[in-house]
Amino acid sequence: MPRNAMLEVKGGDITGTVRGFLEKLLEKKAVDALLVPVEVPSKKNVVQTMVTDIAQLADVSPLAPVMPVNTAKIISSVTKVAASTKKVGVILRSCELRALVEMVKLKQADMNNIVTIGIDCFGTYSVTDYAVFSQEHDTPAGEYLKKAASGTDTLLRPACKICQYPYPLTADMTIGLFGLPIEKEILVHSGTKEGDQVFEALGLDGEADPAKRDEALSALKSERQKLKEEFLAQVQQEAGGLDNMLSVLSACVACHNCRIACPICYCRECLLDSPTFVEWEAEKYLDWASRKGALRLPADSLLFHLVRMNHMGASCVACGLCEDACPNSIAVYKLFCLAGSRVQETFEYTPGRSADDELPLTAFKEEEFKGFEK
């Protein structure tokens, strides 16, 4: 049975309330460690930090609108070699959680002893935007939440504006904000046995009514659905077809940062960096050049994106970090969002919805694609 509890927000300090909750998790030994966003001393950024000492939670800032690295990638590197033997609570935005589920399916992360704490997410800013924003306000997270509630936040990243799942899908526990008078109270929801155990450890009663949040979510979902359709139609027009795509990618310098930022890319050595792609005799390059009289170098920048699209399309959670990582502001997210959406629609697959959904490209179904057969 799902359990829900309301946390009272004192003096409008929402971050303080969440901090109090996290402190209790450590204090009551509901978890042995926390992986949570902590403000850096300059306050210009907030980064995921593994915390075992309650005192180190002083600068925790889980609601600050910035996501420098997709946390799925961090959990992958922490648990890939060997699962955690101690309980670690991890704060995750929905796109991070969904990416984590995909990584688990790909056996690149181990959920043993990981307690996921999802948070309702109004969206995030780019790291550079946040660095400026954070200097302009004493309490950037609080300021952002005020703007978010009014729905007029122009700093949000494009991916966040049309995000279809701003709420966690599979978290053990969720910190709920949507539809609530967050100046006064926020919700803690448990969706799994792990979550229930935390409720018990913390002595939360779990009888609160989440109806307001549920209502707000369903309104948000239909609004976002509409926005996404408009967005995709626009991207299709701007970037659809080879010529448009080449034009979008014209500034690509093959730094491959988008791949590094991608939470789903998990190869030890990328095929695009492997000898298959990069080790050819000069003779070959000259031969290629002579065919059309010219060869753009570095070669394969289009192929790089196509291969990544092919590899990532089904599991892309549309977090948009690829675009943030691009030094030349190429709209990589737009391309991936469009390709990913189409692939996922085709396979009726929602990445990150459930660890039990099979990866579509490796699952064999006798009955599928009837429409494709003649």
Next chain:
Amino acid sequence: MEQSGKDKRIGVFVCHCGLNVAQSVDVEKVVQEISSYPGVVHAEHYQYMCSEPGQELIRKAIKDHNLNAVINANCSPSLHEKTFRGLVQAEGLNPYHQEVANIREHCSWPHANDRQTATRKAIAIIKATIDRLKLNMALTPAVINLNKKVLVIGGGVAGMQAALRIANGGYEVVLVESSPSIGGHAAQLSGTFPTLDRPACLVAPMMAEVAAHPRIRLYAYADIEEVSGYVGNFAVKIRAKATCVDETKCTNCGRCFEVCPVAVPSEFDRGLSDRKAIYRPFAQAVPFRPVIDVLSCAHFSDDGCSACEQVCSENAISYDQKDTVIEEELGAIVVATGYDLITRGIAPEYSDDPDIIDGMQLERLLSPTGPTGGVVKRPSDGKVPKEVVFIQCVGSRDQEHGKSYCSRVCCLYVAKQSLLYKRSIPEGQAYVFYMDIRSDVKGTEEFVQNVVEKGRTMYLRGRVSKVFRDGDKLKVWGVDTLTGKSIEIAADMVVLATAMVPRTDAKDLARVLNIIADQNGFFTEAHLKLRPVDTLTSGIYLAGTAQWPKDIPDTIASASGAASRILSLFSREELLHDPAIAYVDEELCVGCGQCVSICAYKAITLDEKQKLASVNEAICEGCGACAATCPSKAMKHKNWTPKQFFNIVDVFTKEYE
């Protein structure tokens, strides 16, 4: 691992294939252009490269030009790759330094009317194959242990024939039959076309030979539970179902049958008679022993009956007997699970009436061992039917209601049945509604003609629209398309020649064996023409109607074929497996396991701790699905590496700029 390929001295041999290639491909021009291609030191063409003089040309060229790699441009590699690899190996080359460039199926045939296109494409195909070959590694076959023992699944004609041929060839056979007796459907038949042999003359001797054979171990009333392993090294778990009768004590006196209070429709008589819950399926059953059908036995229901136990003077009844699981290790498997007849429900135009029977039921009515002692009597009231209507193609050749395929035996068994019916009831009249008569088996066209002319069976070419009860009679409405007249027959009995279908559990068995069943559920052969009794899983072979509808001669032929494939497999001491398969680059593998789920052969295992996939060389068939799936390309296919693919694509993009 990959070299530049500059060390290869390549010879190219272009085959005319008579005119198959040469009529659309300008072989002179091909040789001329290929001769100067980098890496090629010799090129020539000849009418039939696969012939002895053709092969001699290749041998001579290898010596004269010191070739260390060979391209054969001809038909599909599935035809002659082995031939040419054997040839270059005999000349001291590594066989994997030979490749086939397919310029027939991929080129001359599809472009038969366009010489220019075909010639250009042949050149591109050969150049691409050359650039791939340049990066080929020398490979050595893997050596695999060979356990020379065979599992035959199914004890019908096909299974018995395969088991006997293999056992007579000197190897141990384990024969598993799911029903209580071997013999299959053939044991139920009244006679066989076109010679009218009784099954007693055909099947009974085979059953006896199987039972007595020192090298055949028979598990009847047993199911295949699990199969693992691979060619030469299968491990099988067989579940022998509890018979609840102690065979060592039972004297087959039969008193238990008399006292058993439970009667259920007899499978052997296809529901036309009853059997008891403790029963022997038929008088000639092998093994000759009673079994208790625990699903219908009253001892296992609430009333706790023990009538058979009380009457058994030998104390042979043992209700608490449990299934036993037997484990066997074997090297090859024959799948001979046979057929069923399609359920009647597919034909709504024929109402559900006891006097509308299927062909197998009529077999029982015509059989001297049947419920009516061989005198045809209709099921509803035991009356001798004076007018019998046969309807062919019920559920066959009928994509809408049943199966699109032809069941192949119905035309002939209907002719046979109408003949035997006339012998049983000389004053009777048989009518046959047919679509067309397929009688292509030796002696059968004459047989059917004889039935039509001398047996006076009336053949009506057309379909039946409806069959319904009208008092004592069954009204059959149909049309004779040859005269264009609609026809109404008041029949006493109607016989439906229903479609042969695979057994309902065939798809489950396919999964257990990791072989393929087609959309109809029949098991799929490796190649319809060239490997008709092989499956795509090495070491597993097909026999009889589990593959496709067959008559008895075809069944015997395919079972003998499967046996001969196994006997030749067993002629070696150990197996050599094609090394052109997948391998894992351990530096690159991150253990995501996508290759494991994609592998149709279950050849890949994942070490979850080490995060590393590995390929079982004995199982991998080199299909390449894993290599295509692996995003890191840690999974690679030997001699089909990404670089080799790039080379191929490169040639084609250049040739077709």
